Amino acid sequence: MPSPVTEQGPATFELWKWAWVAAMVVGVLTWGLIFYSSWRFRRRSEDEVPVQVRYNLPLEIFYTVAPIMMVVVFFYWTVNVQNEMTEMVDDPDVTVDVVGQQWSWTFNYTEQGEGGSTPYTVGTTQIQPDLVLPVDQRVQFNLHSPDVIHSFGVPAFLTKLDVVPGRVNKFQATPNEIGTYVGKCFELCGAYHSRMLFNVQVVSQADYEQYLADLEEQGSVADAPLLGGSDALTQAGLDDPSEDEVEEAGQAEDDDEEGGQE
Numbered sequence: 387m388p389s390p391v392t393e394q395g396p397a398t399f400e401l402w403k404w405a406w407v408a409a410m411v412v413g414v415l416t417w418g419l420i421f422y423s424s425w426r427f428r429r430r431s432e433d434e435v436p437v438q439v440r441y442n443l444p445l446e447i448f449y450t451v452a453p454i455m456m457v458v459v460f461f462y463w464t465v466n467v468q469n470e471m472t473e474m475v476d477d478p479d480v481t482v483d484v485v486g487q488q489w490s491w492t493f494n495y496t497e498q499g500e501g502g503s504t505p506y507t508v509g510t511t512q513i514q515p516d517l518v519l520p521v522d523q524r525v526q527f528n529l530h531s532p533d534v535i536h537s538f539g540v541p542a543f544l545t546k547l548d549v550v551p552g553r554v555n556k557f558q559a560t561p562n563e564i565g566t567y568v569g570k571c572f573e574l575c576g577a578y579h580s581r582m583l584f585n586v587q588v589v590s591q592a593d594y595e596q597y598l599a600d601l602e603e604q605g606s607v608a609d610a611p612l613l614g615g616s617d618a619l620t621q622a623g624l625d626d627p628s629e630d631e632v633e634e635a636g637q638a639e640d641d642d643e644e645g646g647q648e
């Protein structure tokens with residue numbers, strides 16, 4: 387388990403840890419009872435048959451009630467942690483509109499630039515984009531997809547969320563440790579799914595502002611978030627629908643070409 391680098395992360399970590407402890411306690415108890423009873427009630431001689439028992443009401447009630455109690459406890463703590471991980475405040479410090487497209491990411495720093503502009507960065511299958519976030523600021527991620535279902539996740543945040551076309555999933559996290567972390571798509575989304583990698587850089591507020599200024603200087607700035615669509619169709623490996631007929635005619639040729647791109 388990666389060590390959590392957000393304020394919310396430890397909740398997931400604690401749930402995971404105590405779930406294992408609980409499972410281990412139940413496991414040891416169960417194994418213990420199995421080994422004890424198979425030893426204690428074993429057959430002792432050739433002509434002796436151990437007492438044959440059927441139906442034990444107290445035992446049957448116990449093994450019905452005990453698992454129900456376990457599920458109730460797991461459920462209670464899961465809901466608690468889920469509420470914490472999905473909690474949304476109305477005024478997050480930073481909003482990033484994330485676009486997962488086949489097969490990379492676009493990060494829009496919505497209204498974070500000078501005069502409320504939106505600096506952005508776009509990755510490709512060849513170039514992994516950076517997601518730069520200011521430390522100790524609550525960040526809201528709005529997740530968009532113009533094509534298929536992706537999943538946006540940063541292991542060090544101990545959370546991820548599906549990116550679904552036609553709806554905007556949202557979550558908030560507060561990174562609290564400066565550093566570089568890896569992120570990727572967690573939902574098999576097509577041929578180059580494995581290239582949907584990105585780096586998360588958690589930096590100081592000053593470095594964050596500098597980064598946005600640099601993006602603006604490079605001309606990577608828009609009035610509103612770029613939510614993908616037309617860009618997604620230009621990604622290497624995606625078929626242009628207008629080429630369908632050509633492709634059918636020259637299937638073998640196309641296969642060669644795809645092999646070459648690998």
Ligand SMILES: [Cu+2]
Binds near residue numbers: 487535536571574575
């Ligand atoms: Cu994906």
